Amino acid sequence: MVDAGGERSAGFRDIYVDDHVQGARMLVRLLYPTRESAAPHAFGPFMADVAIDAAIDGDALRLVVVSHGTGGTPWTHRDLALHLARGGFVVALVQHPGNHRGDDSLANSAINLQNRPRHVRLAIDAAFADEIVGAQLVEGVAMIGHSLGGYTALAIAGGIPSSFPNESPSGVGGALEVEHDDRVCALVLLAPATVWFMAEGALQDVHGVPILMRTGDKDSHADASQARVVERGLPDATLLDHVVVPGAGHYSFLSAYPEDMKSGAIPPSQDPAGFDRAAYLPLLFDEITAFLHELDQEVGVAEEQPAEQISRLERELRDAPDAAWRYFPLLGAFCAREFENDPRRLQHILAALRLDPRDGLVRTPLAHVDPHRSPEAFNAIEREWLELRAAYPRDAEIARGLALFVANQSISRAVAILEDALTLAPDDHGLWVDLGRHCADDPPKQLAAFREALRVGSTQPNLMVWIGRAAYKAGELDEVQRIGETLRARVADAEAVEDPRIDWTATGIHSWRRLRRVIEGAPDRSRIVHLVSDHANDKHWSHTFLGLVAEASGDLDAASTHLRESARVIGEPRLASYGPSLALATALCKAEQWPAVADFLRACSDIWDDEPLDAWIGDVEAKRVPDSWTDEG
Structure with a gap:
């Protein structure tokens, strides 16, 4: 049956x-x-x-x-x-x-x-x-x-x-x-x-x-x-x-025994006093x-080769051509080096764009092409975006999509498109966020855009950090201090949450993987992931910003403490992928606080697996600032 x-x-x-x-x-x-x-x-x-x-x-x-x-x-x-x-x-x-x-x-x-x-x-x-x-x-x-x-x-x-x-x-x-x-x-x-x-x-x-x-x-x-x-x-x-x-105890990992078999004469049925085997x-x-x-x-199973994956995904797309979500794995498969200039990739990008130009997929690098290596493909996609922009001039999502696409060719064009769109949609926080991200070479303008995004209600999870970084580049240390204190308060709020599955003192990428295993299948899994991930980022950046302010004021001991603490976090995906901020480490290298920077880098190896780390540690131990470091971190 x-x-x-x-x-x-x-x-x-x-x-x-x-x-x-x-x-x-x-x-x-x-x-x-x-x-x-x-x-x-x-x-x-x-x-x-x-x-x-x-x-x-x-x-x-x-x-x-x-x-x-x-x-x-x-x-x-x-x-x-x-x-x-x-x-x-x-x-x-x-x-x-x-x-x-x-x-x-x-x-x-x-x-x-x-x-x-x-x-x-x-x-x-x-x-x-x-x-x-x-x-x-x-x-x-x-x-x-x-x-x-x-x-x-x-x-x-x-x-x-x-x-x-x-x-x-x-x-x-x-x-x-x-x-x-x-x-x-x-x-x-x-x-x-x-x-x-x-x-x-x-x-x-x-x-x-x-x-x-x-x-x-x-x-x-x-x-x-x-x-x-x-x-x-x-x-x-x-x-x-x-x-x-x-x-x-030794037997606490075994299935619980039937009640009539729980006896001191049967050691595997016993647990130390107070341990709840059924709950564990x-x-x-x-x-x-x-x-x-x-x-x-x-x-596990051998990975499907790109050509096989593309063929399978194209067959699935033919069976459901209006399923926009099918373009995501398909365009991802075309990112394999041998297929990035395949003519089919252009056709799939255009099809996805025509199907739903407001879908987040078409604003990602999966739907972008290099204007220098593939000028004809770039021009074809740009024409499609321009036609959409002309047809829907008040559509902020289409303006954002066009700006992100042309940014590969010209940042100034992207900024102009976003500023034009903001004249018609001044309260669209997505436009303000994208404008700020495209103004990295103009810190005051970037800071103003990010502040406006926050004012009109952006919930971008990295926005507070971006404001702090822009403020530091713009020389507004009072704002850097304010952001650091805000993030520190968020850390305290998170740590006030009592949950036996969360260890707020845990550090490293293995602790993150362990947590993911503990909460696998739990109904509140998403909430826990976001809570712990945000806590790690907020803690790292709060110490970074407060340390930058301390260094600027000459308090090198406090700055060094903040630097060390900034790496004592769980290795969640954002930090594990993009790495920690190096701004404070760079500043303290210039202040010759070499032991603190070396300690920081060694701690970073537990949250960030990146090849340059060993070379950087060697540079710092030799009292040299690594060549690739910048004040922006």
Whole structure:
């Protein structure tokens, strides 16, 4: 029976895999997305709503292998597996022979440490060969491991473990040969047991693998030292996203136990006093899901080549020629260098312009051409804009579109078009904003335009910053001070918002990615994104502006403090893409405040991944102002 509501359920099937090395048969449970209706089924003492042997829904699906802890059961991860399957992943729950709840005969042995990674490799092989799910899987496997399952994940991803003397019949420990699998391209480590990787270089071959790690600060089994093994052992710590969960214990990452099984005699059913496992797990599941989706964007299915993408998008456009939104991805595809002068690009730009000249797309670089490299195309599009401007002289959006287009040829022409339009629409804030942006070489005029945009009600999120920058260039330090204080007040207002998902002291781009994972799917996701993003920008620019005023007044200590604080922000997209302001850093270089500027640049490397940073740090440490810096920042 197909689920008429359209929601995905979790399909389920058992497969058995022979491990000829161990001489054992391994049970692997596959869960996957399906449109068929699920029903409750008992798996030992645990219940799960699944559709047995149902048809799979979707293609190009990611395989996620889950490895349980020592003496455990894969069903302690049932809620995570169900969540992922309903969300479009194929999950393989591995039951490790000789180290699960029903047969724990190999616990605490070196042979078990060698068996476990091989079990995972065999499970991956079996999933790809499975008649239901195999054909729908993409290359690249994610691995989730709890406790000894975390060891298993690190081992198969390239880790070289060493056993202890008590784990071998000979009483001699040492490096173990384990199977590695290059198909494993991402790890989720939950309270991982890592003591077998303490040898120098044990994790050096776990490279290029993003890792999400969650540990509990009240874990009495895998304490903080085991997390440090991962943090210190990886060749690239920037690929590690580690959060210590306040109040969590070793088993707080497992599905909650039925009420009649919650007992001190069953340690996995227990949490430290005050920790709410039921409240935490949905947040964890959302983090893991977002992490895996991010993996699909970074290392997932091979990207479509531009020519293939253009052909597909043109076919889709022919099926719906009046769908203006289809031009956005199509014109984006034509931005590939080999297609930017393709004659089809001109025809699509003209078609989009004729379909809706007020659409924001036609005011972006996607619909612009270089007048010097493609003069004929430029002239053809300009003629279309001029005809529209003549037909609709009072239409501010068309005036803005024409001005933005001709600015590629002549800034003065663009300014004249905007000023002419403002005589007919003096309260149009978009015209004032665009006029200000085109007057960068005339700071007083730029400042006046931005002030007028604010007066008539512009909600442009960067407008206050633009006013502050224009005021600084125009020499109006009182206005710079006022803008800095205004932004500082907005920072305080934001920090007054109490939300357990937001850490107002967080810094760096990894903190931003972590937040996005935490709020993935939340109904207020957009509000949180804007709140935290604006807070970061306001904090950076408030310190920048107040520091510029302090430097101008001779208070170099205060200016240096502001500079350092301006980089202590979360790495949200605007700062990560465009980088921080260098205006205050430039001013303090000229004032020979080299240590403060070096500290600032090093902090910037956590929010802005840009090649010149290392060279700039070298210049500043040598007491030189980097050549590319300007007072405008």
